[in-house]
Amino acid sequence: MRKVSVTVETAARTAPAAVIVGIDGPSGTGKSSTSKAVAAKLGLRYLDTGAQYRAITWWMLSNGIDVRDTAAVAEAAAKPGIVSGTDPSAPTIAVDGADAAGPIRTPEVTAAVSAVSAVPEVRARLTELQRAIAAEAPRGIVVEGRDIGTTVLPDADLKIFLTASEAARAARRSGELGGKSASDLAATQAALAKRDAADSGRKASPLAKAADAVEVDTTELTLEQVIECVVTLIEDKQQGT
Ligand SMILES: Nc1ncnc2c1ncn2[C@@H]1O[C@H](COP(=O)(O)OP(=O)(O)O)[C@@H](O)[C@H]1O
Numbered sequence: 001m002r003k004v005s006v007t008v009e010t011a012a013r014t015a016p017a018a019v020i021v022g023i024d025g026p027s028g029t030g031k032s033s034t035s036k037a038v039a040a041k042l043g044l045r046y047l048d049t050g051a052q053y054r055a056i057t058w059w060m061l062s063n064g065i066d067v068r069d070t071a072a073v074a075e076a077a078a079k080p081g082i083v084s085g086t087d088p089s090a091p092t093i094a095v096d097g098a099d100a101a102g103p104i105r106t107p108e109v110t111a112a113v114s115a116v117s118a119v120p121e122v123r124a125r126l127t128e129l130q131r132a133i134a135a136e137a138p139r140g141i142v143v144e145g146r147d148i149g150t151t152v153l154p155d156a157d158l159k160i161f162l163t164a165s166e167a168a169r170a171a172r173r174s175g176e177l178g179g180k181s182a183s184d185l186a187a188t189q190a191a192l193a194k195r196d197a198a199d200s201g202r203k204a205s206p207l208a209k210a211a212d213a214v215e216v217d218t219t220e221l222t223l224e225q226v227i228e229c230v231v232t233l234i235e236d237k238q239q240g241t
């Protein structure tokens with residue numbers, strides 16, 4: 001009996017502690033690309049909480065719920081089954097057992113997601129799910145979103161807040177959407193600004209930098225430089241420097 005307990009204690013002492021990293025910021029600052037790459041490099045899990053808000057929004061639209069009707073959204077918030085796969089090299093999102101990776105990126109979902117994410121019942125449900133996923137990650141996890149440092153994981157080992165100029169963010173998003181003309185760029189920039197204002201202005205856990213987050217302005221940095229910067233911050237934390 002005694003021998004077993006000594007073995008367990010030794011294992012607990014030598015196993016590396018799981019590291020929990022929260023990455024927040026507005027749209028187009030590089031959260032998804034950075035989080036995935038950093039998690040893959042360090043052998044951590046990866047969670048895209050924006051995909052979960054998009055998934056619940058897609059379910060509401062598919063089920064004829066008026067996303068401007070806060071009471072109807074609140075009442076339905078618990079209904080869809082949302083499952084996130086957290087392998088950073090192949091993250092997945094499923095709604096009621098069906099792959100939702102494609103449908104959650106449509107312009108209809110993008111236009112409706114801020115309204116659905118402002119509903120406290122939706123946030124409470126997803127926050128609980130996000131905390132459970134983070135608690136189960138064996139070596140740790142990189143969780144990206146808008147309220148990870150302030151609300152979902154206030155005790156995270158490291159909090160990063162990514163920023164970039166509105167012009168840089170719009171150029172990145174517009175490029176991704178295949179926009180070529182100046183009017184495509186202007187439309188993307190206007191849509192981004194509108195979504196950021198809604199996400200920052202809502203009452204329930206708005207987009208905000210946690211007081212103890214490290215802010216990284218990515219405007220003049222390449223994606224590789226941002227990844228390197230975040231990897232270094234995590235390694236420094238793990239080494240206690
Ligand atoms: N530092 C960077 N420089 C140039 N392009 C970037 C940078 N970071 C991300 N991108 C590109 O910008 C787009 C949006 O990045 P993404 O990671 O999806 O941002 P977010 O998750 O914050 O919305 C992607 O096409 C990505 O490859």
Ligand SMILES: Nc1ccn([C@H]2C[C@H](O)[C@@H](COP(=O)(O)OP(=O)(O)O)O2)c(=O)n1
Nearest residue numbers: 027028049050051053113117145146147199
């Ligand atoms: N933790 C989070 C993550 C996303 N959201 C909401 C607000 C965002 O506009 C939408 C979509 O998030 P997503 O990260 O997919 O946004 P991007 O288009 O990548 O910028 O979800 C949120 O309210 N809280």
